[in-house]
Amino acid sequence: MIFDSLLGWLSSDMAIDLGTANTLVYVKGKGIVLREPSVVAVKKDAKVQRVLAVGKEAKMMLGKTPGNIVAIRPMKDGVIADFEVTEAMLRYFIRKVHNRRTLVRPRIIVSVPSGITQVEKRAVRESAESAGAREVYLIEEPMAAAIGAGLPITEPTANMVVDIGGGTTEVAVISLAGIVYSKSVRVAGDKMDEAILQYIKRKHNLLIGEHSAERIKIEIGNVLPEPPFDQVEIKGRDLVSGVPKTVTINAEEIRDAINEQVETIVEAVKSALEHTPPELSADIVDKGIVLTGGGALLRNLDKLLRDETGLPIIIADDPLSSVVLGSGQALDNLNILKEVMIA
Numbered sequence: 001m002i003f004d005s006l007l008g009w010l011s012s013d014m015a016i017d018l019g020t021a022n023t024l025v026y027v028k029g030k031g032i033v034l035r036e037p038s039v040v041a042v043k044k045d046a047k048v049q050r051v052l053a054v055g056k057e058a059k060m061m062l063g064k065t066p067g068n069i070v071a072i073r074p075m076k077d078g079v080i081a082d083f084e085v086t087e088a089m090l091r092y093f094i095r096k097v098h099n100r101r102t103l104v105r106p107r108i109i110v111s112v113p114s115g116i117t118q119v120e121k122r123a124v125r126e127s128a129e130s131a132g133a134r135e136v137y138l139i140e141e142p143m144a145a146a147i148g149a150g151l152p153i154t155e156p157t158a159n160m161v162v163d164i165g166g167g168t169t170e171v172a173v174i175s176l177a178g179i180v181y182s183k184s185v186r187v188a189g190d191k192m193d194e195a196i197l198q199y200i201k202r203k204h205n206l207l208i209g210e211h212s213a214e215r216i217k218i219e220i221g222n223v224l225p226e227p228p229f230d231q232v233e234i235k236g237r238d239l240v241s242g243v244p245k246t247v248t249i250n251a252e253e254i255r256d257a258i259n260e261q262v263e264t265i266v267e268a269v270k271s272a273l274e275h276t277p278p279e280l281s282a283d284i285v286d287k288g289i290v291l292t293g294g295g296a297l298l299r300n301l302d303k304l305l306r307d308e309t310g311l312p313i314i315i316a317d318d319p320l321s322s323v324v325l326g327s328g329q330a331l332d333n334l335n336i337l338k339e340v341m342i343a
């Protein structure tokens, strides 16, 4: 019986939020011990590929590497896009958490987007196992996010959570420790960055990298900007002359640039509301919708969702950590894990 093997968990056991943008690790009894971008810099010589840097150090190299070095983001749209590199990244993070001591192989809880395929689930399990896990348990991200945000998921009442990450936006209605309805769209922070990059290219003939696009979004991104608009100077390469140049961009332009992605997220929320059984809808009217994930920090997204749905919208206390905090609670309290883990 699988639950028998839940006994005897060790202090080296951990919960990992293997995100498209960031990877977070929670160690049993200790809390969050690692928070790094999901980026790996790899050097390719002849046929051999060597990992040069992982996490923050590798993210600094994005878009700045010479020919034989590539900075790779091995997760795309919430799932593993490059199996080997994901495994190398996980191995690095697990060893870092353990201070490179070789301990008993840990049991690991990994959160995955809701509705991922069996093949994608197997890829996550296998990559965690080859990176050193003894056993791997999976939890759906919106469930983990809801637990991490402190929602009473085991009660017979609706909890609605919208987790906006780098690769996916997950909308879910949870009651009695089960997901009553969920919708996962592969539109979130990364697609916004891409849209900003394309907008600046089109409108200002300026080429910028994805790292700069993300920085602009975080600095002045706002879904309901008002004059005087915040603005930021950006440097890039002029498409026509080929030389470096600087332009000033304002928040209204960025709203325009990411409008389509924001609309997709709003529509996903509305569609979830339409598919929620009436008894549970009544609970949502009272309790509202909780936003988690880095995208919850996009300025005024909560206000826009409130305008569009007429419901109370609450941003979780620490939206970037909700998922790993929820998986961490399942690690600390195995009764929760038994209820929410998926096959």
Ligand SMILES: Nc1ncnc2c1ncn2[C@@H]1O[C@H](COP(=O)(O)OP(=O)(O)OP(=O)(O)O)[C@@H](O)[C@H]1O
Binding pocket: 017, 018, 019, 020, 021, 022, 023, 077, 078, 141, 164, 165, 166, 167, 168, 169, 188, 189, 190, 214, 217, 218, 221, 292, 293, 294, 295, 296, 297, 298, 299, 319, 320
């Ligand atoms: N202040 C901010 N304003 C807008 N977006 C932000 C802000 N801070 C972080 N983000 C965005 O949040 C995203 C990362 O969020 P998070 O770490 O929750 O995602 P993830 O778990 O790695 O992704 P996924 O759940 O899709 O696998 C990035 O796109 C980042 O640019």
